């Protein structure tokens with residue numbers, strides 16, 4: 001088996017097989033897996049109310065969970081672009097007008113983790129997202145000052161406490177008067193997002209919302225009613 005770093009490089013140039021099932025694939029995923037992935041999308045849009053609106057594309061499970069694992073742990077950074085485009089397409093569907101003056105900032109990895117993985121999956125998703133939306137991207141708008149990866153198993157309150165000062169605004173800050181759209185791969189307790197909100201608040205940088213690819217949470221039903229089809 002190829003070294004993960006070598007596999008990462010090879011996968012940037014060759015896409016002979018689907019990273020989820022090994023079948024031949026003409027695009028990032030084979031047709032079977034693409035169908036499975038699109039079934040993970042929340043049909044009514046995954047909007048979560050809160051201090052800032054949170055939009056999540058799909059349910060973290062099945063093919064989408066496998067795709068995120070393939071991206072993060074199995075050296076397949078090339079699939080982030082397609083996933084980022086789907087996220088953008090879903091999010092645009094929830095916007096009344098095409099938003100302007102928004103800068104996308106991905107949640108960063110700790111430098112040690114970045115070195116080990118070779119890429120930040122949230123940044124790659126953000127590139128796909130910005131390609132479709134035309135929004136500007138600041139990959140280093142935030143930086144992680146604490147490694148918080150070892151937080152699995154902690155309670156929500158403990159995670160929150162550990163994460164509070166884990167992020168700070170980086171040198172690559174969004175230009176005024178732009179607001180920030182925070183982007184992450186998985187949205188769970190909101191602890192990471194809260195740490196990001198806190199960091200931006202310290203610098204009086206407005207945050208317009210959060211977008212994420214997947215969540216285990218169930219979105220509340222949409223407010224706007226749609227005519228029923230017969």
Ligand SMILES: [Zn+2]
Nearest residue numbers: 018021030033
């Ligand atoms: Zn496949």
